[in-house]
Amino acid sequence: QWTVASIVEDQVAAIRAQVGDGRAICGLSGGVDSAVAAALVQRAIGDRLTCVFVDHGLLRAGERTQVERDFVAATGVKLVTVDARERFLKALAGVTDPEEKRKIIGREFIRVFEQAARDLKTEGGVDFLVQGTLYPDVVESGGGSGTANIKSHHNVGGLPDDLAFELVEPLRSLFKDEVRRVGLELGLPETIVHRQPFPGPGLGIRIIGEVTAHNLEILRAADSIVREELTSAGLDRDIWQCPVVLLADVRSVGVQGDGRTYGHPVVLRPVSSEDAMTADWTRLPYDVLERVSTRITNEVPEVNRVVLDVTSKPPGTIEWE
Numbered sequence: 001q002w003t004v005a006s007i008v009e010d011q012v013a014a015i016r017a018q019v020g021d022g023r024a025i026c027g028l029s030g031g032v033d034s035a036v037a038a039a040l041v042q043r044a045i046g047d048r049l050t051c052v053f054v055d056h057g058l059l060r061a062g063e064r065t066q067v068e069r070d071f072v073a074a075t076g077v078k079l080v081t082v083d084a085r086e087r088f089l090k091a092l093a094g095v096t097d098p099e100e101k102r103k104i105i106g107r108e109f110i111r112v113f114e115q116a117a118r119d120l121k122t123e124g125g126v127d128f129l130v131q132g133t134l135y136p137d138v139v140e141s142g143g144g145s146g147t148a149n150i151k152s153h154h155n156v157g158g159l160p161d162d163l164a165f166e167l168v169e170p171l172r173s174l175f176k177d178e179v180r181r182v183g184l185e186l187g188l189p190e191t192i193v194h195r196q197p198f199p200g201p202g203l204g205i206r207i208i209g210e211v212t213a214h215n216l217e218i219l220r221a222a223d224s225i226v227r228e229e230l231t232s233a234g235l236d237r238d239i240w241q242c243p244v245v246l247l248a249d250v251r252s253v254g255v256q257g258d259g260r261t262y263g264h265p266v267v268l269r270p271v272s273s274e275d276a277m278t279a280d281w282t283r284l285p286y287d288v289l290e291r292v293s294t295r296i297t298n299e300v301p302e303v304n305r306v307v308l309d310v311t312s313k314p315p316g317t318i319e320w321e
């Protein structure tokens, strides 16, 4: 008979036994798994853990603050943020192909993380790398079929030999709901513990067209309105996730005041799902859709049309790219 408190106690003891008086680093993505893994390890070894957060500029509004302020406040973790926004924009300039975007983002991410890890290693002899691997990840990577082949996902792996770390994976035996309970037990904020899934390549794969600073700004503004309205309607727990997609390559004619506009559409993609392998489109209440649409077209000047994706998965995937 396990309790959440006993899981925490056992894992803290196991981490202490593994790491001894060594040092560890952990990459934070803003997601639940890396946050809970880091919080557990920090509980076990304190400031012998350093967390690294790469800001690739493809984050949603407020996500960097959530890590830098809220996560640090809740855990007291030692955090290094690497601001790599310019670097990613440069690498993505002119690229529109989805797979190419993913490869570039994955590659740049590894390089930036690798450099940060190398710096820390030479500074203080870090020998351990913390990863938020869950039980289903362990099982899945044994198989190797499924949607992983449809889109190249990225994770921090494949570091070069001279950067060899021993892995610390305190969530290896847990399912997602257990991880969330452990997170709450460790005092992490609800906003982190119940965060909906968000892809590693971030907003980069939600812009159909080129990822530019301007397109990111437009999408970030629209996305933050959608999240605000879904949260205030109390729908966060009913929806698996709701990607907002900017069709930067598409323009349509509109009218605003007495003027003609020629702006971009954004797509709402609310989905209900158990595990993201299959999904249904969520029947959002019309009044919520209305508020979202009115606010986006009023507050984001570049957007003159809001459309709803009513495709299940399959045949559509959840993300558009």
Ligand code: XMP
Pocket: 102, 147, 150, 151, 152, 153, 154, 197, 198, 199, 200, 201, 241, 276, 277, 313, 316, 317, 318, 319, 320, 321
């Ligand atoms: P798709 O679009 O394949 O998405 O139906 C299934 C789930 O995976 C998320 N997703 C990703 N997560 N890196 C990630 O960490 C990625 O490259 C990536 N691509 C898709 C997506 O948000 C959904 O939850």
